[in-house]
Amino acid sequence: MTSTLTPSHQNILDNIQAKIRADDRFLGLLAGGSLIHGGVDEFSDLDLVLVVADAAYDALMAQRLDIAEQFGDLLAAFTGEHVGEPRLLICLYGPDTIHVDLKFIVPGALSQLIEHPLVLFDRDGSVEALLGKASVRWPDQNIDWFEERFWIWVHYGATKLGRGELFEAIGMLAFIRDQVLGPLCYMRENQPQRGIRRIEQKFPSDALRLKATLAAHDRNSVKDALQSAMTLYEELTADQLPPDTALRKQVRTYVQNV
Template sequence: MTDMTGTLPPLHATFLENLIATLRRDGRFEALLAGGSLVHGGFDVHSDLDLVLVVRHEHHEAVMAGRRTFADGIGALISAFTGEHVGEPRLLICLYGPELLHVDLKFVCLSDLDHLVERPTVLWAENPDGIAATLGRASIEWPDRSPEWFEARIWTWLHYGAVKLQRGELFEAIGMLGFISEQVLGPMLHRRAGRPQRGVRRIEDDGPATAALRPLVARHDRESVAKALNQATRLYLDLRNDQPPRPTTPGFPELLLPLLTVG
C-alpha cells in the first residue's frame, strides 16, 4: 500500500485524503486503487485522477445505483456522467471545482481484478495483504492492437477523409485525420518505440514521432488537408513495414490516390 499524498500537488492530495477518510468509514468498500499517470509516470498539476474503488460484492449493485450521490459526497461535484461511450459502464467521469479537478471513479468487485490493463497502485485497503495477493495473481496486459486490426480499418478511415476532402467538408476531414492519428498512427509510433499503444498520449516526448505526426495537423484549406491525408497514407505504409499484417488489403493505396488530389 502506497501513501503518495505527500508527493502530489495539493489539490490532488487533499481530494485523495478526503476520499480515503470517507472509504474508511464506509463498510461497503474494500480498497482504493489508482492507475493512469500515477502508474505510468509524468503526474503533474494537470493530471486526472484515475481511481478504482473496490466494492464488496453484496453492495456493488447498490453502490452503482447511488454512485452519483457518493461522488457528490466526496467533493464539490460540478458534473458527472457514466462511461458507456468508452465501453465502461462502471465508470463515473467527474469534474470537481471550483479549482477544477477531473476524477474518474470506477466501481468494481474484487473478482474483477483478475484481468487488468496495468498494475494499479494501492492507495488504501482494508486488507492490504489480501489486495496485494489478488493483484499478484492478476493477468496484466495492455490492450495493444494487432497489425491486422490496423490494416482492417485504416483504408476505410482514409477513404472517409478523402471523400470529405473532395466534397469540401474540410472540418470533417480534419477531424478524421485526428481520429486516425489517435487510433492508428499514434499507437503504431508507440509500437515502433517499444511502448504500449496509448494513442497519442505524451507522443510529444518522442521527437521522431512528433515530427512524423506534425504534418497531419491540417489547416482549413483543401491543399493542406490533401497534403495531410497523403502524409497519413505514407506514414501508415512506413509503420506497417515494422510488423506487416497478413493479409494486406488488395488495391491499396492505389485505389485511394485519385481522391487525395485537389484541382
C-alpha cells in the same frame, strides 16, 4: 507516490481515501493513469478504482453521485457510457478544477486487467491477493490490425473531403492519429500503445512528423494532411508490411484524385 501530487490533487485524494476507509462497503481503492505511469503534474487526472463488496454493489451504483459529492466540492459528473464504461463516473471537483475518474467494480472484475494498479487502500488483504492472480495485458494491436483498418479510414476521410465535409475529414484525421499513427510510434519503441498521449514529450521527432497530418479548414490542407498520414504510416510500417499492395495503390490514387 502521493508526494508527487500537487497540493490540490493530494487534498482531494486524501479526502477520498478517508471516506472509503470509513465505509465498510468498500474493500479497496486503486489508482491508475499517471499515478502508475509517471509524469504527474498540475494537469493530471486522478484515475481511481473503487472496489465494492458484491452485496453492496447495486446499491452503491445507484448512489454514485451522492457518494461522489461526499468526496469534495463536486462541480459536475456524468457516467461513462460514451466510452463503453457504464461503471465509470467522470467528475470535476472544485475549487481548483480537478478531474477525477471513479470506477466502481466488484472484486471479480480484478481477474482481467490492462495494467497493474497502485493499491491505495486494501481493507483485509483480499484486493492484493486478487491482483496477485490477475491476468494483466495492455490492449495493444498487432500490425495486421492497423493495416486492415488504416486504408479504409483514410478512404473514408477522403470521401468526406470530396463531398466538402471538411470538419468530418478533419475529425477523421484526428481519429487516425489517435488510433493508428500514435500507437505505431509506441509499437516501434516496444512500449504499450497509448494513442497520442504525451507523444510530444516521449517522441518529439514523431510529433514533428505528425504535425503534417494537421489540417486547416481548407480543401487543399485536408488533402495534404491525408497524403502526409499515408506517407508517415508507410514509413512506420516499412519493416513489417509490403509497400505496394493493390489496397495501398488504389487508396493513394483515390486521395490524389478526390
